[in-house]
Amino acid sequence: MKIFWLIGEKFLKLSEELGCAYKMFMQILHTFLTGKYDKENTTYQMVLIGVKSIPVILLTSAFTGMVLALQTAYSTRNIFNEPIYIGSVVGFSIVKELGPVLTAVVLAGRVGAAIASELGTMKVTEQIDALYTLGTNPIRYLAVPRFISMVIMVPILTIFADIVGIIGGFFVSVYKLGIAPVVYQNDILDYMRTEDLFHGLIKSVFFALIIVTTACYKGFTCEGGAEGVGRSTTQTVVISMVMILVSDYFLTALLVMFGVG
Amino acid sequence: MIKIVNIHKSFCENVVFKGVDLEIKDGETITIIGGSGCGKSVLIKHIVGLLKPDSGEIYVDNEEITKLDEDKLFEVQKKFGFLFQSAALFDSLNVKENVAFGLRNLKIMSEHDISEKVKECLSRIGLEGIENMKPSELSGGMKKRVALARAIATGPKYIFYDEPTTGIDPIMADVINDLIIHLQKTLAVTSIVVTHDMTSAYKISNHIAMLYDGKIIGEGTPSEFKKTENMYIKQFTTGSSVGPIKMKVR
Numbered sequence A: 001m002k003i004f005w006l007i008g009e010k011f012l013k014l015s016e017e018l019g020c021a022y023k024m025f026m027q028i029l030h031t032f033l034t035g036k037y038d039k040e041n042t043t044y045q046m047v048l049i050g051v052k053s054i055p056v057i058l059l060t061s062a063f064t065g066m067v068l069a070l071q072t073a074y075s076t077r078n079i080f081n082e083p084i085y086i087g088s089v090v091g092f093s094i095v096k097e098l099g100p101v102l103t104a105v106v107l108a109g110r111v112g113a114a115i116a117s118e119l120g121t122m123k124v125t126e127q128i129d130a131l132y133t134l135g136t137n138p139i140r141y142l143a144v145p146r147f148i149s150m151v152i153m154v155p156i157l158t159i160f161a162d163i164v165g166i167i168g169g170f171f172v173s174v175y176k177l178g179i180a181p182v183v184y185q186n187d188i189l190d191y192m193r194t195e196d197l198f199h200g201l202i203k204s205v206f207f208a209l210i211i212v213t214t215a216c217y218k219g220f221t222c223e224g225g226a227e228g229v230g231r232s233t234t235q236t237v238v239i240s241m242v243m244i245l246v247s248d249y250f251l252t253a254l255l256v257m258f259g260v261g
Numbered sequence B: 001m002i003k004i005v006n007i008h009k010s011f012c013e014n015v016v017f018k019g020v021d022l023e024i025k026d027g028e029t030i031t032i033i034g035g036s037g038c039g040k041s042v043l044i045k046h047i048v049g050l051l052k053p054d055s056g057e058i059y060v061d062n063e064e065i066t067k068l069d070e071d072k073l074f075e076v077q078k079k080f081g082f083l084f085q086s087a088a089l090f091d092s093l094n095v096k097e098n099v100a101f102g103l104r105n106l107k108i109m110s111e112h113d114i115s116e117k118v119k120e121c122l123s124r125i126g127l128e129g130i131e132n133m134k135p136s137e138l139s140g141g142m143k144k145r146v147a148l149a150r151a152i153a154t155g156p157k158y159i160f161y162d163e164p165t166t167g168i169d170p171i172m173a174d175v176i177n178d179l180i181i182h183l184q185k186t187l188a189v190t191s192i193v194v195t196h197d198m199t200s201a202y203k204i205s206n207h208i209a210m211l212y213d214g215k216i217i218g219e220g221t222p223s224e225f226k227k228t229e230n231m232y233i234k235q236f237t238t239g240s241s242v243g244p245i246k247m248k249v250r
């Protein structure tokens, strides 16, 4: 009996938190749409979030493309006695799945954690309250610039990841597996359509929303000193990663249903 | 004039206020005393609109503020300067940008005038020439004073001090006390100080109120407080572990 109580209580708490996070999301969106946000801060955040994430995104996606080519070659060699369709497999996997998902997961760790800990520290040291008393709305000054930067930068970084992943696969195919460059190229261009690219990019926008909403919510509601900041940061990373991977399935199903990719 | 009428407030099961009434007259320095965790910070955060009461009213110059929308509340907040317990300087900005923050938001001054104003505020608190330092380079007492400069920069009518002398050495604490009195005299503001430091309370205030168990249990002048017969106030002001106030010792 007690178990049901506990589960019920947890469930209630979870739905309450989801409600609060949704409310914050709507607040951010509303502030963004009315255009009353800090432009200077937005540019700064774009650089911080976007430009500084490029190296890690390029590194991870290059190696992902490379290992995909390798794995595909081994598998197809087992079945067909020769490595075929490597370009198609690498292209589709990267552009529709791994590019957006890996970029989002890396950014959840890099940027989500940074946002949550920065805002959380500002919350527990009363800096957020101080903003209010000095006539600045923290949503406008802190949340919306990060929101905009994420929504713009995550898809752009995803495109970078796509390109570099495919190039990584190209190098392995050509120099390690001895496949003619034109074959790899045709494997990609013959089968892939622009919808496939959009499929990945639309998902990446959703992932950006997940990361930035979770991080801002956890930051703004942070309590309990340094320990609380640590907790909020960890929760942000775990929750956004899980939500990215779970929502990826449903988004894919939905997009395919509407004929996008 | 600020008037608080029958404020009730709870955080989940934690009942903080059970009907607080308080009147703050223009030009006075009122000190609200009370034990740690009794809700002193929560009370002044209610007055400036950072927290909303569950029930009750708060009047600032005869305007009820608990139900105002955000834009109207920002108008009222221009009358307030707030010194936070932890100073709450923005650590990504330098001292000048911190002090200028509220002024820039008002958008009524040129960049040159803002620089002059920042200089003036820093000299008022006795710290000149530190405009380009970052908060992380300042000592605890300096942080509090810079935060004070930030609070007075926009020329508020009411200044709130949340435990201005807590956590700094006794001499710096007295410097801060002198500053509060000095600002009071030169700027003719109304000061609302929250503290559990009785030396400071007696030195700076002309009106003291004690918060205990979610209510104001007594108010008066410092001399009235010194010879009070109220057992609760007496125990607190003399700092004794013997008396009706029981601290939870675990």
Ligand SMILES: Nc1ncnc2c1ncn2[C@@H]1O[C@H](COP(=O)(O)OP(=O)(O)O)[C@@H](O)[C@H]1O
Residues within 6 Å of the ligand: B011, B014, B016, B034, B035, B036, B037, B038, B039, B040, B041, B042, B043
């Ligand atoms: N934002 C908040 N959420 C939940 N509880 C709070 C919040 N702020 C303060 N409290 C609680 O209210 C009580 C009074 O806190 P506070 O006003 O900070 O005490 P103090 O008199 O030491 O300043 C404490 O029990 C504290 O835990």
Ligand SMILES: [Mg+2]
Residues within 6 Å of the ligand: B040, B041, B042, B085, B162, B163
């Ligand atoms: Mg306090």
